[in-house]
Amino acid sequence: MTTQPSTENSTENSTHNKATLSFPSDTELVVSRDFAYPPELVWRASTTPEIVKQWWGIAPREQFVVCEIDLQVGGQWRYVFRDADGNEDGFSGRFVEIEAPHRTVQTEQYEQMPGTEHTVTVTYTDNGQGGTRLTTHHQYPSQEMRDGHVASGMEWGMNITFDHLDDVLPTL
């Protein structure tokens, strides 16, 4: 068993691996990223609310106001962001399958947009070198929803980024 994290893809703290995106069919989206840490650790960081609050989403951390994870089949998970103006972005769903520490299947919806519910499968695969491949597979009921998710995710991300930029620019 290795005592050092895998350094194959990372160099100290100066570089990060990149996420890769693929579209296996017109109703699917797969996001994949390698980490130099074992699956159990990535699992813990992804299923413990106090830790998820430290990294999920690109909004400033203080906007991450609700982070609940009831890690059992049928249990609900919920992440809510609220900005200074009171605008909220909520993501939630229920767990359908749980196979610690390698796989969860859950529903996910964007609360501000009814009808966005779809299925997400998250896998934490041991790469045999002390690292993990984290893969998030989104299965949508239609191409329209898949493309809408990519578009809105980008818009949400871009909006947050631009808002943040507005705060930062005057201080430069």
Place this chain on the structure above:
Amino acid sequence: MTDDPLSATFAALADPTRRAILLRLAEGEATVTELAEPFAMSMPAISKHLKVLERAGLVSRSRDAQRRPVRLEAAALEAANAWTERYRQFWDASYDALDDVLATLYRDRKQTKEQS
């Protein structure tokens, strides 16, 4: 061209044969016969794929009556690429933060093990 070019682009890209056709066209224009060659596929089937690509604005066909070569329209591909690139950056930001969190957790876990 459709009203929603990006959806048409994603639909066009969500097929391995069409992606392979685009890859070939990135090397230079080609006739339909030349494009069909690597695939165990009938000409009508290839033409179907080309129609999807053409509707998405990813390829164009010249009016040359004899050869009608197919050409890659790089600008449309770049637009789709920029789009998914921004979405990917959204996830990169979260996962970079996760990376830093994991480094701290790993270090803390190691220290706890060494102390026990």
